[in-house]
Amino acid sequence: xxxxxxxxxxxxxxxxxxxxxxxxxxxxxxxxxxxxxxxxxxxxxxxxxxxxxxxxxxxxxxxxxxxxxxxxxxxxxxxxxxxxxxxxxxxxxxxxxxxxxxxxxxxxxxxxxxxxxxxxxxxxxxxxxxxxxxxxxxxxxxxxxxxxxxxxxxxxxxxxxxxxxxxxxxxxxxxxxxxxxxxxxxxxxxxxxxxxxxxxxxxxxxxxxxxxxxxxxxxxxxxxxxxxxxxxxxxxxxxxxxxxxxxxxxxxxxxxxxxxxxxxxxxxxxxxxxxxxxxxxxxxxxxxxxxxxxxxxxxxxxxxxxxxxxxxxxxxxxxxxxxxxxxxxxxxxxxxxxxxxxxxxxxxxxxxxxxxxxxxxxxxxxxxxxxxxxxxxxxxxxxxxxxxxxxxxxxxxxxxxxxxxxxxxx
Numbered sequence: 001x002x003x004x005x006x007x008x009x010x011x012x013x014x015x016x017x018x019x020x021x022x023x024x025x026x027x028x029x030x031x032x033x034x035x036x037x038x039x040x041x042x043x044x045x046x047x048x049x050x051x052x053x054x055x056x057x058x059x060x061x062x063x064x065x066x067x068x069x070x071x072x073x074x075x076x077x078x079x080x081x082x083x084x085x086x087x088x089x090x091x092x093x094x095x096x097x098x099x100x101x102x103x104x105x106x107x108x109x110x111x112x113x114x115x116x117x118x119x120x121x122x123x124x125x126x127x128x129x130x131x132x133x134x135x136x137x138x139x140x141x142x143x144x145x146x147x148x149x150x151x152x153x154x155x156x157x158x159x160x161x162x163x164x165x166x167x168x169x170x171x172x173x174x175x176x177x178x179x180x181x182x183x184x185x186x187x188x189x190x191x192x193x194x195x196x197x198x199x200x201x202x203x204x205x206x207x208x209x210x211x212x213x214x215x216x217x218x219x220x221x222x223x224x225x226x227x228x229x230x231x232x233x234x235x236x237x238x239x240x241x242x243x244x245x246x247x248x249x250x251x252x253x254x255x256x257x258x259x260x261x262x263x264x265x266x267x268x269x270x271x272x273x274x275x276x277x278x279x280x281x282x283x284x285x286x287x288x289x290x291x292x293x294x295x296x297x298x299x300x301x302x303x304x305x306x307x308x309x310x311x312x313x314x315x316x317x318x319x320x321x322x323x324x325x326x327x328x329x330x331x332x333x334x335x336x337x338x339x340x341x342x343x344x345x346x347x348x349x350x351x352x353x354x355x356x357x358x359x360x361x362x363x364x365x366x367x368x369x370x371x372x373x374x375x376x377x378x379x380x381x382x383x384x385x386x387x388x389x390x391x392x393x394x395x396x397x398x399x400x401x402x403x404x405x406x407x408x409x410x
Contacts, residue, residue, distance in 0.1 A: 027300050028352045029291060029362065034390040035103040036404040037082060042096040048087060052175040054151055055168055067328045072105060081259030081272060082395055088253050089280070091181055095258070100391070129310070129337050132317040138188055138244050141286045142348070142361055146307040146317060148186035148246060149344060151179050154308030155277065156346025156363060157187075157287035159400045163251075163277040164290075165344035166368050166386075167260040170275055174261075183254065186246035187283060188317070243315035250280040255399045271330040273368045273386050276399045288348060290396060291362025292410050293332075293387035296324050304334060304349055304385070306367055308342030318342065325382070332365055332385040343369035347385045364388055 073081070083097045132138045145157045155165035163185055170180045259272030296302045305321040326333035332347070347365035352358070365385035372379045388396070390410065397407035 027298065028354055029360065031354065031409045032292075032390075033102070033408060034292070034394050034410045036101040036407070037391075037394045037398045038099045038101060038404055039398075040097045040099050042094050045085070045093045045095050047091045047093055048176040048181075050091075050176045050178060050181045052172040052177045054177040054179075055172050067331070075100060075103065075105065078103070078391065081257060081269075082391065083258040084255050084395070084399075085258065085261075086253050086255050087176065087180075089182075089250060098395075103391070127337055128322070129313075129318045129320045131313055132307070132319055135244070138317050142288060143307055143317060143319065144188060144285055145288045146188070146309070146345065148309050149277075150182075150184040150186070150248070151177055152311075152341060153344035154342050154367075155185065155344045157283070157285060158276070158290060158346070158363065158396070159287055160282040160284070161279045162400050163279065164346055164363065164366060164396065165275055165277065166366055167256050167273045167275040168368070169344045170254060171256055171260065180254070183251040183277065184248045185251060185277060185279060186248050187285065188244040189247050244317055249283070251277045252280040253278045257395065270368060270371065270384065271386065274366045274392065274396070276396055278399075288346060289360075289362050290388060290393055290410065291348075291351075291364050292390055292393050293364040294351075296327055298351075299324070299349055300351075304332065304336070304347050304365070306336070306342070306345040306347045306385075308338070308345035308367065310339040311341035312339045327387075330387055330389060331368075332387055333382040334385060336367075336383050338367065338370065338383055340369065343367055 078100055079098060082100065083095065086094045086096065088094075132143055137143055147155045147157060147163055149155050149163075149165055149169055151169050153165055153169035155163040155169075158164045170177060170183070254275060254277050256275045257272045259269050260275075302323045303321055304324060305319070307317055307319040309316070310318045320336050320338065322334055322336040324332050324334045345367040346363040347367055348361045348363050350359045350361050353360050365387050368384045368386050370381060371384045372381050386392075393410045394404070394407055397410065398404055401407060
C-alpha cells in the first residue's frame with residue numbers, strides 16, 4: 001500500500017508532461033515586465049477596535065457567474081482597491097493611497113475557464129492529505145516555509161521578514177479580528193543538535209513525502225535494503241515525531257489591500273483576500289519566492305500544491321496537491337482537500353527556470369478556504385485560492401521592498 005501511495009504522489013503531478021498535446025507545452029517561468037505600484041500619500045486613521053470574530057468560511061462572495069458579469073475595473077477603481085491599510089504592533093493604523101503605472105487594461109474583462117464538473121464536498125471522497133511527521137522534512141524546504149498564524153490560520157514565508165496569508169485571517173471586512181493586535185507567527189523549530197545527525201539506515205514514512213523528485217529518489221534508494229523492517233521503523237517514527245514545535249515571533253506591521261474592505265460586489269471581495277505580515281525580527285530560513293500565476297494550460301498536469309495546519313489534525317503540518325477545476329482572472333477553484341486552519345497557505349507549483357533544466361517552486365496563489373459561490377444561480381461550495389496576478393505581484397513586492405525598483409519584472 002505504501003508503494004502505491006508513493007507512486008500516486010510522484011507520478012500524478014507530472015502526468016500533464018506526458019499527456020497528448022501537453023508534451024509540447026513550455027512549462028517555464030517566463031519573466032515579464034509588470035506594472036508598478038507607487039505610493040502617493042499616507043495618512044493616519046483611527047485605531048481599529050479589534051473586536052471582530054474571525055470567519056473561516058465566507059458566504060455570498062462574488063463567484064464564477066458573478067465574475068463573468070463584472071465590468072472591467074477602471075484605472076481609478078484599481079488604484080482604490082490596491083490602496084492599503086497598515087496596522088502596527090502598537091495599534092496605530094495608516095492608509096496609503098497608490099498610483100498604478102505601466103498597466104494595460106484588458107478590454108475582454110473577467111473570464112472563467114471550466115475543466116470538469118464539481119461535486120459538493122469539503123473533503124472530497126477519500127482524504128488525500130498527507131501529514132508531514134518527520135522533522136527532516138518539516139524543517140527543510142519547501143515544508144519549512146509554512147507558518148502558523150496566531151489567529152488560527154496558516155501562512156508562508158516570502159522573505160526574511162515577511163509572511164503571506166489571507167486577509168480574512170486578520171479582518172472580517174469591517175474590523176480587525178480579535179487577537180490580531182498582538183499578532184504572532186509560529187515558525188517550525190529546526191532540529192536540536194542531537195537530532196541533526198543522520199543515523200545510518202533511518203527511514204522516512206511514505207506518507208511524509210512531497211512531490212519533490214529529489215526526496216522520492218532518496219526514498220527509493222533507501223527502500224531497497226530494508227523491506228518490512230524499514231517500513232515498521234517509519235511507523236514508529238510517525239508516532240514519536242508526529243507534531244512540530246514552534247518558535248513564535250511578534251508581527252511588526254500588517255498590510256491589507258483596500259479592495260478587501262470595499263468589495264466590488266457590495267460585499268467583501270474574494271479577489272483581494274490576501275495580506276502581508278512584517279515580522280519584528282528576521283528569520284534565517286529559506287523562503288519561497290513569489291511568481292505570477294500562469295493559466296491552467298501552463299501548469300504541469302494542472303496541479304497545485306500547498307501545506308498548512310488543518311484544525312482536524314491538530315499540531316500537524318499537512319501537505320496536499322490537486323488539479324484545478326475552474327479559473328477566473330483572479331481566482332482558482334480547486335479540489336484540494338482542506339479544513340479550516342489551512343486557510344492563508346501559500347499555493348505553489350514547480351516550473352523550469354528560463355534557459356536552465358532546473359525546476360523551481362514559486363508561490364502563485366493564497367488559499368482562501370472553503371467558500372460558497374454562485375454557479376448557475378445556485379450556491380455551490382468550492383475550495384478557492386486567490387491568484388497572484390501581475391498587479392498583486394507588484395503590490396506584494398512593494399510591501400516587501402518598500403519601493404518599486406526591485407519589482408519591475410516577475
